[in-house]
Amino acid sequence: MRSIFVFLFLSLSSFVSAKPLSYYFDDTITFDPSVPTPQSVLGYNVGEWHVRHDQLVYYMRALADSSERINIQTIGYTHEQRPLVMLTIAAPERLANIEQVRKAHLAQVNGEQPVDTNAPAIMYMGYSVHGNEPSGSNAALLVAYYLAAAQDERVQKLLADTVILLDPSLNPDGLARFASWANSNRAMVPSSDPSTREHNENWPSSRTNHYWFDLNRDWLLLQHPESRARIAQFQAWQPNVLTDFHEMGPNSTYFFQPGIPSRKNPHTPQQNVDLTKAIAQHHARILDSHERLYFTEEAFDDFYVGKGSTYPDVNGSVGILFEQASSRGHVQDTINGRLEFPFTIKNQLLTNFSTFDAVLENRQKLLAYQQDFFKQATKLAEKDKIKGYLVSAPKDATRLRYFLSLLEQHQVDAYALTDSVTVDKQKFAAQNTYFVPLEQRQYRLIKAMFSEQQSFIDNTFYDVSGWTLAHAFNLEFKPLDSVWGVSVAQQAWSSEVQQQQAQPLARHYAYAFEWFDYDAPKLLTKLLQNGIEARVALAEFTVDTAGKNKAFAAGSIVIPAGVQKRDDWLKVVEDVSAQFPIAMHGIESGLTRQGIDLGSRQLAPVTLPKVLLVGGQPASQYEVGELWYYLDRHVGLAPSIIEADNLNRVDLDKYTHIVFAHGRYADLSKGFKSKLQSWVNEGGVVWGQKGGAQFLADEQILKATYLTRKDMAASFSTEGMNYGDRDKLAGQQRIAGAIFASSVDLTHPLSYSLTREQLPVFKNSTFLLEQSDSPFVNVATYTQKPLLAGFTHDNNVSQIANGGAVLAHRVGRGAVVAMSDNPVFRGFWYGTSRIFSNALFFGEHIEADAP
Template identity: 50%
Template sequence: MRTFFILFCLISLTIQAQDPIDLSYYLPDHNDYDKSIPTPESIIGHQVGKWHVTHDKLMMYMNALAASSDRITIEDRGKTFEDRPILLLTITSPENHADIHNIRNSHVALTEENSNTLNTSNMPIVVYQGFSIHGNEPSGSNASLLAAYHLAASQSQDVKDLLDNTVILFDPSFNPDGLQRFAYWANVNKSKNLNADPNDREYSEVWPGGRTNHYWFDMNRDWLPVQLPESRARIASFHKWMPNILTDHHEMGTNATFFFQPGIPSRTHPLTPQMNQQLTKEIGNYHAKALDKIGSLYYTEESFDDFYYGKGSTFPDINGGIGILFEQASSRGHIQESANGILTFPFTIRNQLTAALSTLEAAKNMRVKILDYQRSFFSNARNEASRQGNKAIVFGSEKDAARTFHLAEILKRHKITVHEVSSDFSTNGKNFRKGYSYVVPKNQRNTRLINAMFDVRTTFTDSLFYDVSAWTFNHAFNVDFAET
């Protein structure tokens, strides 16, 4: 009898989890939506969460939104190796769109010299929202359909105020090729009657899987090396705008819940200012409140760290912004049994949407504080560099000019000023030849990023790391190096 009862409960939960859902399951309460703005279902042909959205349908919807809403413009920044578009939406009020170039110039001026004359009280905050850099962690990109719709169509005063005070750089798919690969797998192996058994084929993706891009690179380690077309487009947009907050939506093991930063305190890189972590924690209060409201479990300051600057959640930290990692327990398909009960794909999407919107609420309410932090980050960095005098980094290799060139190329992609050596010279017992060597002045805006890329660090507060613990670029490229 007991076995029968347990079986009955499991079957009931599974049937309930397969009930049709509509937009009210996902979207915030008390919002009227402009009926002239297309819903995701009207363009992609199914309710969000019923199927895994393919990249082509995701792009169709984003283009449809841009065509129908004066809150959105769209930019095609290039193509992936599989020739998929790398799109970026800019979402803000129509009034801000009309003055977008001046808004960007004023915002970037916060990072330059003499920024103390700028008034942040009437300056919009800039938020970069990015989804599913690992393609087989798809709840992020599927949530982007709903987030974009909400921002384009909601007639609530809260959303109007948000858009008046915020410029949102919206990247619905960090990894188009990986997302497409995984969506195909999940959809092809989906049963008409969903099967929550973790042993089902749907939840055992074949190699190489959708995590990586076309050439199987993990793009969430490429924020510093910048070797892939998706990364190059993303980094160019980042440096063009210097966003205050960047969100990075991921998934983790099925038996987990939901994580948001800060990460493990002892594993924060020492070059990251303490104020960065304090602001991250304050933003986290908004996530906690929003997830409490919908009854979702979550945790913070465990499992993940803020050390390697080549990840999406930490790269902003060394560039005057605040990076935020979200990790949602993955259904790995459409519905799966977990240690916490039945986990459905729509549930994972709703959590990601909730975190995306709570980020924007925090950005709006903390706007001036975060803008002032960005200004002080670069002002303090310049003061640190000026106290060191005219110090510079020089690197080169007369045995391999290509290695030297490509290292300089990476620095330039990060808007770091680099000069070719004008004549042969020697320093610290090393020879640097014209045509084979470069000089990087340390007294420039991105001096902290320079330090992070060339830093040789052999002692650590914590001996454990999430993954990457060393990335000194002159060693990675095996070039001669000196500080002058």
Template identity: 40%
Template sequence: MINKRLQVLLIGLLFALNTLNAQDLKLDYYLPDNVQYNPDIPTPKSVIGHEVGEWHITHDKLVMYMKAVAAASERITIEEIGTTHEGRTQLLLTVTHPINHIGIDKIRSDHSWLTYPNEADKFDVKKMPAVVYMGYSIHGNEPSGSNASMLMAYYMAAAQGPEIDNALRNTVVLIDPSFNPDGLTRFSTWANMHKSKNVNPDPNDREYREVWPGGRTNHYWFDLNRDWLPVQQPESRNRITKYHQWKPNILTDHHEMGTNSTFFFQPGVPSRTHPLTPKLNQEMTGKIGEYHAKALDSIGSLYYTKEGYDDFYYGKGSTFPDINGGMGILFEQASSRGHAQESANGILRFPFTVRNQFTTSLSTWSAAVAMRVELLEYQKDFYKRALREADGDSHKAYIFKAEKDPARTYHLAEILARQEIDFYRPSRRIRLDGEEYMPDNSYIIPLKQRNYKIIKAMFEQRTTFEDSLFYDISGWTYPMAFNMEYHEMSSRDYGRNQLGEKVDILPFPKGEIIGGQSNYAYAFEWHGYYAPRAANKLLSKGVRLKVSTNKFTDENKKEFDRGTILIPVAGQSVSSFDLFEMMKKIVDTDALDIYALNTGLTGGVSLGSNSFVTLEKPEVALVVEAGSSSDIGEVWHLLDTRMNMLATKLQANRLGSNAIDRYNSIVITGSLNLSEGAMNNLKRWIRNGGTLIGTGSAVGWMSRNKLTNLKTIRAEAPSAEEISYDQITNYVRGQNIPGGVYMSELDLSHPMSFGYYNENLPTFRRGNTIIEPSESKFANPGKYTDSPLISGWISDANLETLKGTSTIRVSALGSGRIVSLVDNPNFRAFWYGTNKLMMNAIFFGRLVNRVSAQ
């Protein structure tokens, strides 16, 4: 009987789905019909000029409606929490009962105190509202969420009745209508500009095929749903500030997936949950899921749960709350990718996708009301358990520094501060494993604090896992990402008396000019993260620079490392006074020490030696419209926002023209589809002195196309004889390297290693491009160690194959060079430790001599 009823319901649903036209679309298609609505609250159509789902909402109209509904309702307040790269406003709506609004600051403060174990018991959770953060469309081309946010705001403002009043009294709902305003704008423009009067559901129509880079990402083509933990993008920083102010009990993260799918809600695959996430978290997520199932059943929508997706990487919106005492809920709706598209389940129309997102927003609210006390008790106990777990941890604190680069130390500390982690200066010198950690260059993070779980998630090295498949990466150890000198302090290493001043204000470090104004020369070492920025700044102003390819010492016995930048005073196009003024600005802005040199008679090599090579100002092109937009976007972001360097985004089809002759460096991050003529033109450019830089999969492409003579190797896959048919997909995925931390070693004398002062360099690796090492040791400036795995999962066969292989190779072609960086040195903008490899390729790639370039 039940099956027959369900069959009738599905037939009716598919009929409605195939026959609903724009002219038939009304607001009541979405709204529950068991409540009355306040006529004084503006409907979306009355503000934006069309029904929700008739067109894709543009961000400006979304903002317009949210401000209008907030102005009309005493249940809603609205605030601008920041702006995006493109200057679009990020909004946050606070929705609750008007009585709660009167004391909203105290509600927020009391709720926050639940996360302080020593204070939490002072509060009676039975009398406190639950906090729900509803976030929509972090991927701009997954727009059903942001469109549904208008319906949620309208419903919460306009719906009347005792049940609504009770829900409003017992919850505070934060609505973030667009996690990614820039991406949403890019996609909505595309979908709307290609919409026909008679909507065409043919998947081949241009409406459903965005041009590169698409609307998924933000301005610099970053996936914002990977940035919750590293918080490197402004959209993330603005959001995380509000998140930590409220510490929500539930956060919803509304996404879309393939058109032929249905609807997914968490929990994900049980075996792929991060071990730091309490089991009770997943049990309660499953209990919340029952509300989603009931709601979706009521409108006849198909769905699934506990498969496909996971709760492992804490940089995602649906997983980040799991180490912050809350529940992260991922929703994945099959995407129409436009206004209507043929699918395996019939014609998938955009309004239907919006309705599912709205329906599960309502079911989340219902769950929060019903489970309010349970959620608040869980949050309170979560932080108490965290302290107990810290007591049982063999590690008691972490201490870290980057002795020759205070900027890197600062930027790691900056993330700690954004995640509300307590850290301190050491009270005295601490010596561990041959390293000295000083009060002025180091930080200590005690583990026994309320954010113990976040600290472990950031700093641990994990190599054992219950499951070998991951939706995202499997390792991301932060001190390794920043190439820190650091130590995991045991109870024998650590005592509370080692904690000096707690860091509450984190100023950007400044350098100094040592020796004052010089009439001869200045020098700064390449160790500093912002040394390339300083060099480019000077070169852009016509200042002549040289780089030292050997070590030398000045008259004060200060030893300067290879890669040191020399700035002669004589023969410059600027006066000695103006040059000194430039030096003063650099020490203020770039965290570098600059040394005044008063004689060229230095130890080692003299300043007039041919060991000092004149630098050419970088002229950089980034090849776009080919490969991953995220990978090349990371390079663009690095050069533009951190190094203040011009970088031209060059369409791949321009490589066949003479336009490339104005650049001395070209960066590619994926496979290209070049004609024979374009390939020959690129080779001509390299032979004439250009530097081609390839990362990740581009390394294999350069090898296959005979730009280099590098040999790629592949691990032998294990036998599949025992694999059943339904496990084939998982078997294939299991042969891939999902992303983790691996140890490499550098030849510190090589130009590609300038600025590094330790031979060991942790790198981020994802993907199966493995390069056989050269027989000449001089041609391997970087290679994996014999025990490379630090953090993450890798198959035994891949690990064995990876040992001792190249991470960096430089090849010669005529007068030019081809730099192959097997790993991505710019991963998600928080891999600060390897950014210098990219900068070295740009500044010094052409300095590599032919003997070592193979």
């Protein structure tokens, strides 16, 4: 009898958090019994367990199979090959002609047709872009069920007056990781202790995607398939409203926009703010009716256009951010009492309902606003002193192509120059320059993309304050106040290009390719992986190739026939080089026309890097992920990511390079620190950025001094300040994310491929290396007036001026390279990333000694 009692107790306890559909839905709503409930398909009630992504997709497909209101399509796949699905929900007769509905909506948006008072409003409902903020995706189960099966008046009007695009999981890989974590650490009697394992994920957290990127910062940058698929649908549909459901700390309540009024992007129209406020009244009303705590207009900025709630605002839509206090598991004790997972899900469901009500009430205003938004673009362009931007990437067609592809995905047109032009004594060659006119429908987005704003009404930022894409790609660019003399192609650039044909290679004394192209490191990697012997030219040379003199800059890669170990080396070079748009030049003789000969000591061997990337709790998961992503995608290398706790057990001699991303490494064991010192002295190359650079300096591997956050903050006077000034002071002392100009030593091996002395650097911390007394150690230094874009207080700017951006020197037979900042920030900082890849291939050839 006792055993039966225990079994019943445990069985009941396991459902302590389970809530039936009646908990989520008003009992006045009736549902079509032929449409399956979440529980009937998943085997549990919503909120009892965290839904896995495969279960989420399975249920959505079940709904589409049973309801005439829903179409489902796969719009892409994640890095881990999970399907990205989107549900299109509308009245059955409208759904049968959905492509005509979409085209009619776009014609209206673009002003080709007047606003139809009977036209549907388009909503894009997106959930859980952060994987460990799961209440959104779990609420999506209920939202989709309601839209498929409900018979109430609201849903009938929704089907008549709207088209709903429902994206149930913006980050499937992260959601899958977190569901596994929360479910596998859930007991039969769930623990509400905030310190328990369930509520504290291991490194890295599931907030991020496969490569540990924050996908909510990727709406503009489009580095990942999840973002590219989402933006393709957004631009194809041009929704009137986009919702973005998030979570925040457990001890908070509920937030909905508008956020802090002074922190909106200047290119967001005031009417957008007014509509957001009108919609917010509905959120307040429904949360009031359920006695929920909430707040608005006192947190979160709407400035960075690469976020999910801001990107729509500069694209003619109204983006709305929701933030629910998170249970970070199934139940957690908070300052507001016991927070259960179903409670968080229901709050998200409630604001879905209030969004529906708001869109129905404001449908005609939203439609009219969207058409006017794009009509105003022409008028704003006519008034703007700037007419457009020239962008150029001499000698690097691939980097320019990546940039143009990004513009194209955002429906921004760029036109090739047909004749070269000189502006302010700067020549822009026709073969590598494009013109981006402001007079096009994406006027506001273009202004945001190219913004170099440095002065702001509110100097406190939730995210970055500068992201100028032309600087990130290290493009030469120039705003034009006149298009006189600028001749461009009639057709905008398009990614639809023909596949390049493989060119057969004849046997020559040697082959060579230049290092300028962004794909050159990946080409070299593939050659080395296939057993090809290669050399890097540490000085210039000129040779005869194809009957013409050809000058090769330092950094060019030479493949001499005489040192190859493979009999089929020429076929390997031919096959590998065919994969890249990089010319392979045949060289007839080792005797050059000018410069070093091909047997010179200045033609140094290049070896395949074997990279140890330090991970684990001391390291920033974002920066480790960004380095991993860059190595994988752009260099073709698989780093060994080894967590700090395991470093003592690793044979460092297996690796040529050790990389420290930003982090706090002071607590690494003495044994490892000693091993690291010996490894560098014996020939290893170590890279450190931000906190990683500080660690190397503290261990005297890097001979450099630096300024910390406290050092930088000491320059700010607090005289006369009161308690209420704390946030203002913190905002001034912080560098949330701004762009600075550095001056690069173009003769240094780490600068190979760069074509101009100025290199824009992204900075989001106040850590700063100081310039070395030895000029040969300073690879890049900040200029005298370094700020290019974004907010940084004058006190910080003056300290950064002439500081050290990149330092490198010998350590015994090895070398150390350190950077004040992150060279691969968010995967789109294409300029400084080449410093990092150069350190991998050429770091062993650094000859400068520390002073």
